[in-house]
Amino acid sequence: MPPHSLLELHDITREYSLGKSRVNALRGVDLSVSAGEFTVVTGPSGSGKTTLLNIIGCLDRATSGSYRLDGEEIGDRDFDALAEVRNRKVGFIFQSFNLIPVLDVAENIELPCRLREEGGRNQRALRARVEALADAVGLRPYLHHKPDELSGGQRQRVAIARALITEPRLVLADEPTANLDSATSQHILDLMLRLNREQGVTFLFSTHDPRVVAHAWRVLHIQDGKLLSGEYPGVSRRASGAS
Template sequence: MTSANTSQNILDLQGITKDYLLGKTKVSALRGVDLSVAAGEFTVVTGPSGSGKTTLLNIIGCLDRATSGSYKLDGEEVGNRDFDALAEVRNRKIGFIFQNFNLIPVLNVAENIEFPCVVRRGGEGKAALRQRVEALAEAVGLKPYLHHRPDELSGGQRQRVAIARALITEPKLVLADEPTANLDSSTSEQIIDLMLRLNRENGVTFLFSTHDPRVVSHARRALHIQDGKMLQGEFRGAAPHAHAQAS
């Protein structure tokens, strides 16, 4: 599971646990997860609902903190940082794609895409930023829709906006939590193909959580989590449908 050259890993998790209190009862959502992702990978974490997929992505995305364990992102230990420091890491190094798109309804496509950079308040000028927005919109097939608001777009188009928004900060890692859950099969295939192309042509590193066998079948690397534990074994390359379900 761990890449041979850890110096090239974007992500290294060792012994990650996450416990919650449900009333007075301790619930262990993650139980000693190890995971390494190298730069340029297209990796899927599969598992049934309640297996710990979303909890794992929330920790990797610096939206939550592990109870114990080591988390290194781009060679830096980030698991022991406070939430303000995690927010800075999240804004600089991580892009997100959500199953519900999470677009801002009052902003148009261009404004939604550039929003993470506006929040970051970097030194980039407006003209340069808008040029990058237009280039990304063209890359995801949305150039004619820059001035449309989310309620004027289809589900697939909204997810394309979310993908462009995730890439605008040029992150080290893009996380996708069930990115096809609210899309029909045809649109899902288009979105998967788009992300594969961005991975192949631009070297974007993707890590997905999903229980959708269509996504799993396209993964170059797939791992399985169950009851908060990462199971031994993985497969690489596009897998047959039956293999995807069994893994």
């Protein structure tokens, strides 16, 4: 049985005001992503990649169109309701890491659970989840280090663990290897591929990194706010069960 559709966008538009002008950031985007996919969105700067991810991640609202996430219609919800959906169903990995400098690794990882008031009810269970994720991303010895004591690759691993702590249905990654050197980028990519393969985590990236593109199940191209036909470089890997 094929995996079910995790997110569905139909005729999504996003318009902004820029002075007296209107900017059409997205123009009639249709997109369906199945649970367990490892999908990449590429396109030139200003093409609409980040706008698309912000709408999918409930950081922004479409001007028009329909958006269903995990079977829920959410496109018409207000920002408070979108924040609740985001906290329950979506994890984020940013190119700038966005860690809290005064918190240590463990506190940064568990922060999303704190924000939805899970920590106080079962601190022991939460800490066990934090330690399990720290093991998964190779950071167990660094749980009590602050971000400024870590390398760029280690900070991105913290960001990955933080994105996964709430067990989201979808993880969005906006240029996650952009600020990393070549070797560290490959380590981060290998980690995300393993999480996708072994735990079925659904990843949707925006990236210019050809190594990330080469491992995608599907590569979607966006230009001038329009989503173009996708390619499937990973079809043979997926069919063989290797992905």
